[in-house]
Amino acid sequence: xxxxxxxLIFLGVVLVLVGAFFSIMRLTSSKTHQGVxxxxxxKQAQVKAxxxxxxxxxxxxDSLTHGVGDTSNRGxxxxxxxxxxxxxxxxxxxxxxxxxxxxxxDQIQARLEKSKQMQAELKQADVITLTVGGNDMxxxxxxxxxxxxxxxxxxxxxxxxxxxxxxxxSLFKTIRHYNEDVPIFLISIYNPFYVYFPTLTDLQKYTNQxxxxxxxxxxxxxxxxxxxxxxxxxxxxxxxxxxxxxxxxSKLNLNLVSSTKLExxxxxxxxxxxxxxxxxxxxxxxxxxxxxxxxxYQVMMAHKDKWLKEDK
Numbered sequence: 001x002x003x004x005x006x007x008l009i010f011l012g013v014v015l016v017l018v019g020a021f022f023s024i025m026r027l028t029s030s031k032t033h034q035g036v037x038x039x040x041x042x043k044q045a046q047v048k049a050x051x052x053x054x055x056x057x058x059x060x061x062d063s064l065t066h067g068v069g070d071t072s073n074r075g076x077x078x079x080x081x082x083x084x085x086x087x088x089x090x091x092x093x094x095x096x097x098x099x100x101x102x103x104x105x106d107q108i109q110a111r112l113e114k115s116k117q118m119q120a121e122l123k124q125a126d127v128i129t130l131t132v133g134g135n136d137m138x139x140x141x142x143x144x145x146x147x148x149x150x151x152x153x154x155x156x157x158x159x160x161x162x163x164x165x166x167x168x169x170s171l172f173k174t175i176r177h178y179n180e181d182v183p184i185f186l187i188s189i190y191n192p193f194y195v196y197f198p199t200l201t202d203l204q205k206y207t208n209q210x211x212x213x214x215x216x217x218x219x220x221x222x223x224x225x226x227x228x229x230x231x232x233x234x235x236x237x238x239x240x241x242x243x244x245x246x247x248x249x250s251k252l253n254l255n256l257v258s259s260t261k262l263e264x265x266x267x268x269x270x271x272x273x274x275x276x277x278x279x280x281x282x283x284x285x286x287x288x289x290x291x292x293x294x295x296x297y298q299v300m301m302a303h304k305d306k307w308l309k310e311d312k
Contacts, residue, residue, distance in 0.1 A: 061131035065099025069283030080293040127307040184224040190233035236273030
């Protein structure tokens, strides 16, 4: 198959995936989860009298914070980690979910700079979680389809990574303007295409590099802790298996499959990543959000002294 034809077929595949993703994004892009302080009941007042620790969890980010893919529509990992913290630590958690589908790093920053409510609640936060970077990466892939098809993203990525580093650094600076002291838990990005395109090594290579860059920015902040969900969410049920086997078993071989059958293949339950949503093959499903919650909780507990003050 010629490189031109191969590139066109690949373009068709990615357009199917990206089209599904952005269809959902358009339906939900105007929505953010707003944290609401609950009414204090008599029982809650009694608990407060016993000095049960109370914390404010401020979740900022993109669709992963919003909870796209969560079939319960309760806010994905934000809801789950709130429940886990309360049940296992005897702590009262008030969560404020400011995840918005489709937001890149600069758009998250713009929302924060514009919203007085977001600023006020951020100032009162005891702990911050952040999902960012996936949409920045998607923009690079959209702009470089043919380079990606031939594993030749090397020419475009250095500038793209530098742009992202500057934007992420600026976002952190803005967050710290409103809250200097509390810990931030930064959740990694992952490669939702891994299972479908195991031969396109640039996808995972640059996803890994994106995360290395995020770790560097987090380290410079001094009180940010990285939560790595990349490998499990990228590889799904194929984690730990020989990649040669995945390539052999994958039905989505660009050299063998006609473009007219690509959409049907993407709907095959046996082919997709079982940590991602059936609806778009991009976002975590319930299993994926449970995994994110487990990893986030473990990192939070490793730094418990930074956010849980017994005398609060």
